[in-house]
Amino acid sequence: MIPAPERGFTKAEFAARTVRAQTLMAEQGLDGLFLMTEPEVRYFTGFHTLFWQSPTRPWFLFVPASGKPIAVIPEIGAALMRQTWLDDIRTWSAPAPADDGLSLLVELLGPYAARGARVGVMKGHETMLRMPLGDYERLMSLLAGLKVQDATGLIRSLRMVKSEAEITKLRHICALGSDTFSSVPDFAFQGQAFEDTFRAFRRKALELGADDVPYLVGGADQGGYHDVISPPSRRPLQDGDIMMLDTGATWDGYFCDFDRNFAITRADDKSKQAYDTLWRATEAGIEAARPGATCRDLFHAMQNVISEMDDQGGDVGRLGHGLGMQLTEWPSHAAFDDTVIAENMVLTLEPSLGYGDGRIMVHEENIVVRANGAELLTRRAELELPVI
């Protein structure tokens, strides 16, 4: 088993993140950030729990212009939040549909509203409002005078660039994912129900040291699979299947996100050609992923190779994305995204192509961008489509 790094982060790291946010807030004239989503609360506090899976309770964090963030959370989370670097933790007995934190928020933000302060809320691409819309509307009416500004860009710019401690966690889970994929020929076999392949994959990843495998999708069909987001069926793996497994496994709250393709007993020529095309497209992406290039550049570098063979155009919408506390994060390797790639961004390179009869093939690696180019976090896929 690969030795695991330390869990968690130093208090200094949270303090540094907060100061970076506050510097940007000052530049943008923001008096505070009002946050409510899991990765953002964790980013500034270290508060880490799977309890977010329950939709029942909202959780709030306010980052003021200076000083530590302030948590406004259900009492059930108080013991865990007290283990973080925060000092000011305000709680209520939730759920309480009539007042699920609103009074506490009005108490905190009322003075900001009274002076017409500007507060950032995440309203942009790849965000959601993780509180009831009705409560949000009610809160805003109670805070009349507050100027709400979209803070997606600010948060995005912070979270896209990873610290070395974050990269260490990402490297670890990518290594565990690579080892799991290397074991696929040991546990997958012709005749195995595809859902059992999934179970075996998850069990192997856990055995190797992953905390969990929250994301696992895939496809398997004769001469190629047809979609890339399905849960598995009971259909047994068959001679001539092309099988793909795409996993988001986690360690200490950080994701890998990559896939591998396998042929069952034999590989058809078209699929071998698709595999080779995607392998080379990924190689072009690795080469292009340098500080100063844009995500659009990266997209075109991969697309140029893919277009040798692709018969459908980019209907998966993009050829990779950011990676960290979420399975997918900003930016997007797409023609619309002119984000400039910076050192210590962690990215997926995920070219895909359609080939005949609606078959699709995907291929994915995870990298961290360094001063002189991409460092692979995943162990590079085999040069030729492996046969099981």
Add this chain to the structure above:
Amino acid sequence: MIPAPERGFTKAEFAARTVRAQTLMAEQGLDGLFLMTEPEVRYFTGFHTLFWQSPTRPWFLFVPASGKPIAVIPEIGAALMRQTWLDDIRTWSAPAPADDGLSLLVELLGPYAARGARVGVMKGHETMLRMPLGDYERLMSLLAGLKVQDATGLIRSLRMVKSEAEITKLRHICALGSDTFSSVPDFAFQGQAFEDTFRAFRRKALELGADDVPYLVGGADQGGYHDVISPPSRRPLQDGDIMMLDTGATWDGYFCDFDRNFAITRADDKSKQAYDTLWRATEAGIEAARPGATCRDLFHAMQNVISEMDDQGGDVGRLGHGLGMQLTEWPSHAAFDDTVIAENMVLTLEPSLGYGDGRIMVHEENIVVRANGAELLTRRAELELPVI
């Protein structure tokens, strides 16, 4: 291994769900439901994928006053959605931050807005807005004239009562969870790092046939644990620890949600007493869970027993909840919830208490309410705190 039931649902079930929704919509004067959250989209279509874990793309479903629902989704999901009973599937190449489905939504809902129609959106308790708030605001300004009404109550009333096919899935995953908990003494031991106990639990649940174990939290400490939502540490299980594991495992997209307590090598008297109190509180809940009783009744039935010993009051906020496609669903067993319990509701009974020095103990079973009372879906916890 327990034989698994069939996956999925018949088209007739989705049709019946839709007609039930449309009947309620007619009663409430609603011309449509505009939905965007995973359980709701799945409830009306059967569209089932882990891809919702990626926050990048929004997914929309519109349920008109009559006829089948209409999907407005990213192209990457088209192949999977075409396998459902829907006919009208409209897609765009997402992500597309400049227009992530909005044009398609305006095309669909514009005529509704033009005639001042009333459309339901989920804005209430335990909901969230799973699209960027900025896009929602923009959409509403493009659909000026549309009357938006909170549809939480409507959806809640449908989803709280399960069909026999849903109950079959829930019974299966609860049985797998029970078998996994029965195996804990086989894989947990004094000296084991608690995070490895978690890995062993997940691996066992998968081995027994669970699709996944997305939720697993717990605690272990001398004479009792202190919080109930933490991820595990590397701390080894020690002589005199009280350990709790609380799992949400899934099968075919349905959750169990229950926990079990164990003492490591020996149990202290206080913890034994807490366990006994909670066991009897659960028994009172099982007895009280009958059609016609309210969730408040259920709460008080359990609270009356808990109060023999509890020293902190109900700071977890409630003593159980609904269960189904989500780890936690409406209703809540709490003083604020006067929901009348109905036949075929699937519920958790989850009494908890504080005892000395901030220690907490929780206890949980899953039931389905039948005409003549509760039917246990989980195998009842042992009468006395088990010692490993």
